Amino acid sequence: MSDLRNPGDAWVTAADGGRYWGRFGAAGLLAHDRSLDAILLQHRVTWSDHGDTWGIPGGARHEGEAAIAGAIRESQEEAGVPDDAVTPRYTHVLDRGGWTYTTLIADVATPFEPRITDPESHALAWVPLDEVERLPLHPAFAASWQLLRPLLSxxxxxxxxxxxxxxxxxxxxxxxxxxxxxxxxxxxxxxxxxxxxxxxxxxxxxxxxxxxxxxxxxxxxxxxxxxxxxxxxxxxxxxxxxxxxxxxxxxxxxxxxxxxxxxxxxxxxxxxxxxxxxxxxxxxxxxxxxxxxxxxxxxx
Structure with missing residues (x-):
């Protein structure tokens, strides 16, 4: 879990009227293991925002933190992603007006098994692409999945x-x-x-x-x-x-x-x-x- 003393850990209201986590925006990692043709997903704990749904590891960015750095840090904190385990391919930005969520789409360069390293996960799993939509997905991830999936290939x-x-x-x-x-x-x-x-x-x-x-x-x-x-x-x-x-x-x-x-x-x-x-x-x-x-x- 991110250090609660970090000033980025706060709710903000964007121009679209929605409330979003991350004073400086947020970022997450969409990691694709080509050998498995699967992506890394996190089963969110019940008490979290949209709990008991599946999404990518991610969270609030720190002040002045670049999007890729934030996505990698959050994935390391939440899923134990090793250093240099992924290779960036694209970044996708969802802009809500005063708040952004950046998804880092990346290939797995060195295969690894994810580890639950904080209290925010029920489970972590490599989910085959054809099975992703069978899961109860976090609404924001569900909305972006059809846009992002073609980029994996x-x-x-x-x-x-x-x-x-x-x-x-x-x-x-x-x-x-x-x-x-x-x-x-x-x-x-x-x-x-x-x-x-x-x-x-x-x-x-x-x-x-x-x-x-x-x-x-x-x-x-x-x-x-x-x-x-x-x-x-x-x-x-x-x-x-x-x-x-x-x-x-x-x-x-x-x-x-x-x-x-x-x-x-x-x-x-x-x-x-x-x-x-x-x-x-x-x-x-x-x-x-x-x-x-x-x-x-x-x-x-």
Whole structure:
């Protein structure tokens, strides 16, 4: 249970007239174990708000606490979720006007058994997706479940045509191909930091056109060619060398992601490559749209 001395532990009245728990908003974890095709649910104790229903572990955020940090902390306090056990994929924000609830949708990276670690749970269980709606669900979770479920099978991935992106920046590509590729890799890594991610709308995927979907945390792949071959991968960015034509490698990477239950986006402004990417099930974004995600216009 959260420390009752925490100033965030209080009821608030939002603009819609409802009373909600969490002076600074609230957050919860929707953890998906792909090996079980199940999500972690908490059977709430009788005396809690909407007691004897099932929902995701979560609770009030602390003052100044980021949403992901709050969701992870609450899931650790209520369900014993180990450090680094989940990988963020998306955040969804329910905004009631002056109060928000952020759901962190995450994949289980390291399987674990949940543990009841505070008095707020009757039980914790991995519930198969097809059985979720058979349970008496917390009303708020029941209302959001149909929106959030498709995201569990749409892990985001982005494949970047490095040569094309670098070519869209003045003084980048033609002066130092290798150095420019390394700088682009590092900028992509900065986008991938845990609390940052990217706007989910950047992906422009059918699965991500969900009201309230806020941020996405893709798997990043950058394809390099020619003089840029051989640079190392960076934190959260996998670098792939193209042995010959970069376009062929990009299409192969996109096809592999699409075949393995990913929602994949290829970043390129090359018209022919866009057609090939669409043919293997990817969406595309132009190089300049990616560059706009960086904090400032980069000299890649």
């Amino acid at each position: 749409a892990r985001p991935a982005v494949v970047v045509d490095a040569a094309n992106v670098i070519g869209a920046v003045p003084n980048g590509w033609w002066r130092d191909r290798r150095g420019a590729a390394e700088r682009l890799r590092d900028r992509l890594g900065a986008l991938a930091i845990e609390e940052g991610g990217i706007r989910a709308g950047f992906l422009d995927l059918p699965e991500t056109r969900v009201a309230g979907l806020d941020r996405a945390y893709p798997e990043w792949t950058m394809v390099v060619e020619g003089a840029a071959n051989g640079i190392a991968s960076g934190p959260r960015v996998r670098v792939v060398d193209a042995p010959s034509l970069g376009d062929d490698t990009i299409v192969a990477e996109a096809a592999a992601f699409a075949a393995s239950d990913h929602a994949v986006t290829v970043v390129t402004s090359d018209a022919e490559l866009k057609v090939r990417a669409h043919a293997v099930g990817a969406t595309t974004r132009g190089a300049k749209k990616l560059l706009k995600l960086f904090p400032e216009d980069p000299a890649v």
